Amino acid sequence: MAESGRATIGALLRDAARKLDEAGIAGGQRDARMLMAHVLGISQSRLLLVETDEADPRHIEDFERLIARRLAREPVSHLTGLRAFFGRDFKVTRDVLDPRPETETLVEAALQVPFLRVLDLGTGSGAILLSLLAERPAATGLGTDLSEAALSVARENARSLALAERVEFRQSDWVSQVDGRFDLIVSNPPYIAFGEMGALAPELTHEPRMALTDEGDGLTAYRAICIGAPAHLQPGGWLMVEIGWQQGKPVSDLFADAGFSKVAVLPDLDGRDRVVQGQWLSAV
Known part of the structure; x- marks a missing residue:
């Protein structure tokens, strides 16, 4: 505490981290620091320089409000309005799926093939498509989504x-x-089966359900994409989709049945199946 009795930045951080840890939220200290940096309008790297400073009452109120929302399992990205993805910050809201690190596997795979024109099905925040365009300055793209609210964010x-x-x-x-x-x-479609929804982390209840599940077996979107994609691919073009870690075989079978060649399942950094890709060699 500072001499006046007002809480310091460091004391607030320690108290918030303790509350988050006690609530069973992994990475409580990390989340507290991200939220404090957001409230103060500074980078996390500067927090060390201000930890002994007295906290402004307005900052205390704002910070404690955000911690309360985090304790209610709102994702940090919804509290700050931003999510870092592939080296860039993207706006996120409750209307879009929060782009996750494992999805970067899809971006990295796509950057291994040549393209000038790219289509992103179910684009959400646009994180996948915009990351690809940012890395390929000559490319152009189209992103589609059923949600007009998501398209506004993109x-x-x-x-x-x-x-x-x-x-x-x-x-x-x-x-x-x-x-x-x-x-x-490319696409990161809803791939969680209806029967798996009850076991998801509480944070996912704050994300659009239609972006998470097909309310069926988790493969509905892949069936539609495999049927529809060939008519919109150049000969030699590629289809790449993110998958759940247990869906490598069923989705690669759908690719093969649709006539795709060079079908492969790619792992993420944790070694779990994450992307299925295939090349379209025929004209439709």
Whole structure:
């Protein structure tokens, strides 16, 4: 505590981390530091420089409000409004899936193949598509989503990353409103089976259900994508999708049955199946 009796930044951080840890939230200290940095409007690296400073009453109120919401298992990204993904910050809201580190496996795989025109099905925040365009300055893209609210977030992210002139976003049920052909089609569709929803982390209840589950066996979107993608791929183009860690075989079988060649299942950094890819060699 400071001499006046007012809490210091460091004391608030320690108290918040303890509460988060006691609530069973992994990484309580990390979350507390992210939220404090957000409240103060500084980088996390500067927190060490201000830990002995008295906290402004307004900052105390804002910080404690955010900690209470985190204790209610709201994701940190929803509290700060931002999520770091593939080296960039993306706006996120309750209307989009929170982009996760394992999804970067899909981006890394896509960057291994040549493309000038890319389609992202179920784009959400636009994190996958915009990351690809940022890494390939000559490329252009189209992102589709059934949710107009999600598309609004994606458009805002495109503007903030200075990519708006190279991307279009369109409301569509998978490829229903898509025209033309692409060198690359990517997607992170809802792949959680209905029966698995009850076992998910509480944080996921704050994310759009339609982005998480197909309310069926978790494979509905892959069936639709495998049927629809060939008509929108250039000969030699690639289809790449994120999958759940147990879906490598069923999804790769769908790729093979649809006529894709060079079908492969790629692991994430934890060694779990994460991406299925295949090349379309025939004209439709």
